[in-house]
Amino acid sequence: MPELSRRRALTAAAVVASTAATWPASTPATAAGHHDSPRTFDEVYKGRRIQGRPAAGAGHHHGAGYAVFVDGVELHVMRNADGTWISVVSHYDPVPTPRAAARAAVDELQGAPLLPFPAN
Secondary structure, eight states: OOOOOHHHHHHHHHHHHHHHHHSOOOOOGGGTTTTSOOOOEEEEETTEEEEEEEOOSSSSOTTSOEEEEETTEEEOEEEOTTSOEEESSSTTSOBSSHHHHHHHHHHHHTTOOOOOOOOO
């Protein structure tokens, strides 16, 4: 195997840099403008009342400034850097909106009550 010369290393770096510059961004379409606050919602989904609204002050918001509730109990949600959302109930399944996070939590709970998430 030939030794890595300075010329080969620089050539490889140039190829990687040019490929990275032309590689399409892999962000979901829903992430466009992800700094905008999601819409307020209030609906019954599979017999459970789910709500979402902009939030200020105390709560579990991780800087997103948005609160989600299932049957009046706050569902801890977090916005990812790519604009997707996760919740404490479905943490490893990112979804495009807080409403989708609430619906995924209801699906995952399968009728069980959502317990309050401790603040500490």
